[in-house]
């Protein structure tokens with residue numbers, strides 16, 4: 001199956017490993033949003049990592065908006081997570097006494113109850129008498145290695161496990177790279193690889209760690225060198241034809257595409273799914289939320 005996937009990816013444009021991983025990501029998001037949002041084990045994995053990593057969280061949002069023009073699935077997942085975080089915060093706050101809050105509030109205000117300025121005598125005076133004690137406390141804490149008051153909460157708010165999509169993609173990536181190396185023994189597979197667009201630099205770096213035979217290393221490195229040489233020639237022409245003297249020379253598609261393909265070679269193929277409409281919807285949500293959502297709701 002892995003061989004077949006690799007051989008089919010060799011026939012398509014771009015880095016075959018990047019392509020296969022992206023297809024896997026797409027299948028995952030489709031299944032998640034189509035039928036697995038309420039699936040217990042899937043939700044368990046998302047809870048373990050306190051949501052998804054930043055990249056996959058935004059991918060989830062982008063894909064649901066783009067494909068469903070809605071956000072119910074993402075909303076359900078994050079509503080559950082928000083409830084869990086709220087529980088942790090409430091659990092931490094409940095034993096604290098009101099006077100601690102009053103003391104904190106008092107230290108933040110000036111002599112007239114207004115936020116203090118640098119010239120505010122009351123605030124400056126308070127600070128002068130307050131600082132040495134704080135420093136002493138800091139030193140004592142450092143010496144005794146006493147935990148900071150909210151350190152335990154920070155731990156409870158931290159993910160127990162890494163993003164399961166990243167984890168699954170990393171495992172697949174490793175498998176594809178290992179199988180690609182071992183496939184080089186088979187002439188038909190090797191020819192298919194040599195006819196492909198070759199690997200991006202991140203995947204070239206990774207695959208070289210799996211190579212045990214010198215001839216296999218030679219095949220991979222020679223292929224990479226030939227692909228990069230073509231890219232470099234196209235880039236040179238692309239840059240050269242920007243000069244005034246050469247402005248009327250014909251510009252070929254492979255040259256015009258070369259500056260973007262150079263980014264793909266160094267960074268790996270583009271993974272994101274954020275169309276313009278997705279980005280503008282995010283910007284609008286940021287703007288609308290800031291204007292219509294109360295920032296300091298009273299507790300009910």
Ligand SMILES: [Zn+2]
Nearest residue numbers: 015018200203
């Ligand atoms: Zn790649």
Ligand SMILES: [Zn+2]
Nearest residue numbers: 053056163166
């Ligand atoms: Zn991730």
